[in-house]
Amino acid sequence: MAQQQTCLTQLEDQALMMKSKREGLFREPLPRSHSTFSYNIEQAFSDYLTAAYLQISSENPRANLPCPVYTDTYQQLVAQGARPANATVADLISPFELKQADSRKAVLLIHGLTDSPFTYHDLAQVYYQQGYTVRTILLPGHGTAPAALRDIDADDWQKASVYAIERTLKDFDQVILGGYSTGAALVIDYLTQGPVDNKITAAMLFSPASEPHNKNGWLAKWVDAIPFVNWIDKDADLDFAKYESFPFSAASASHEAMSRISLDELRHRQLPNVAIFSTFSDIDTTIDNQATFKILTKLHDPKTRKNNQLDRLVYYGDDKNIPASFPADYQIIRDDCDTDDCKKIKGMSHIGIVNKPSNPYYGRKALYRNCGSYLDDDTLYTACKYQKDVVMGERTAENLQAHKPFARLTFNPYFDKLAMHINGFIKDIESAAQ
Structure with a gap:
């Protein structure tokens, strides 16, 4: 009998790949058959x-393809009656x-560009174990x-984010806002738009999108207007969980x-008096983290934020890349590599921070590999996907030159330590609120 096709067997099918x-x-969605959600704050979550x-x-x-990827979060959703035992892609x-x-108390988590809520299946457990409902x-x-x-455009994302934030504030007494990449930019944008509800106790930013390395991003809207020029990649x-x-x-x-949270924009806004937790890599090839340092510096302003002493950064990088202008009182946490396993990793990637090494889809021993560096080279692309041993890390020019094939890291080898830092931060903000 032929093996049933699943989201995992598709990955194994080189011809289909x-x-x-x-x-x-x-690449194209099916025709829309359901009305869109209005994002009216009175509508229940x-x-x-x-x-x-x-x-x-x-x-x-x-959507209906079987997808046997059973994270701890998925199994809890099954136990709570929110998901069927046998998962599909849609589930x-x-x-x-x-x-x-x-x-x-609740935490609301907003994913990044090209991602889906599956991004948060591992981090959801960290917050859930601290007693938070996770949305x-x-x-x-x-x-x-x-x-x-x-x-779509950024206004569409903002509308959805505002609904989810304000609906969660309506439903709970204490709220943490979390964002990964573009989701983090949306969180910062919301928190700096005006007076912040005192129910919001913290913002947690994972690989926050501040500025891209490519400073010509503004050109994209003009290029997109050219007929038949639609795709960058x-x-x-x-990958069932995110777009490639x-x-x-x-x-x-x-x-x-990102432009909505630029320094020029933030200069004219009210800074939120909530504690800020952030984490990123200094060799992130998606986001220019020198710009991130500048935004965190602006948000740390002690004149307007009495809670800034609770701010902290989990930093995967070299101290020499921290700008001299970064506040001296900022709590910076660095996790040293203390296992032979993590020493094989060639730098933390933008996309790896939120997944643990045991993630059944993006983890160390999982089937999926990110090989987008070789879209124009079928030989290296195939080797990256299927060769038994592949070096992993951030896709810097140096790494791509030194290691062929090379896969972009899709998990965080320090995830357990990151979870510990998140737990400590939550305990501190809860103690400060008492």
Whole structure:
């Protein structure tokens, strides 16, 4: 009997991989058949979750494909009656609410560009174990197919984020806001728009999107207007949890989201009096972290934020790359590599920070590998995907030159330590609030 095709067997199918890379089999969403959610603050979060699930189920061409990727979060969702025992792609990438019984505190987590709420399956456990209900959202244009990003802009993401934040504030007494990459930019944008509800106790920023290394991101919206020029990258799109292909319109929307938290913008805004936890790598090849340092410096201003002494940064990098202008009183945490295993990793990547090494899809022994550095070289692309031993790390020019093939790191070898730092931060902010 033939093996049932799943999201994992698709990854093993080399012929399908190359065919999809050439022909874009999963690049276009199916025709929309369900109405969109209005993001009215009076609508219950459960209604939002249902609407998002229906949208993914109807528009994602692989939504109903079996996907046996059982994270701890998924198993808890099954136990809570929020997911079926046998997962499909839609079940894993839809936004979720991991509920605590009789708890009045919650964390809302916003994913990044091209991602899905699956991004937070590992981090959700960290917050849940601290007694928090965990909510995630799906940014418009995500969860279906990459071409859906051609129809959205930063305003769409902001609208969804504002609904989720304010609905969560309506439902809980204490709220932590968390964002990864573009999601972090949306969190900062919200918190600096005006008076902040005192229910918000902290902002937690993972690989926050401040400025891209490519300073010509503003050009994307003009390039996108040229007929038949739609894509920056075209990949196989067999990663069930995030898009691999990348349209120009997505770069334009991301640039707009980041421009809203530029230093020029923040200069005219009210800084939030909430504690800020952030973590990033100094060799991140997606985001210019010198710009991130400048934004964190601005947000740390002691004249307007009495809680800035609680700010802390988990920094994966070299001290020499910390600018001299960075506040001397900023608590910086560095985790040294203390195992032979982590010494094999060639630098923390932008996309790896949020996943633990045992993640069944993105972890050290998982099937998925990020090989987007070789889109124009089928030989290296295939070797990266299927060769038994592949060096992993951030896709710097030096790493790509020294190691062939080379896969971009999709997990955090220091994840357990990061979880410990998050727990310590939460205890500190809760103690300060008493």
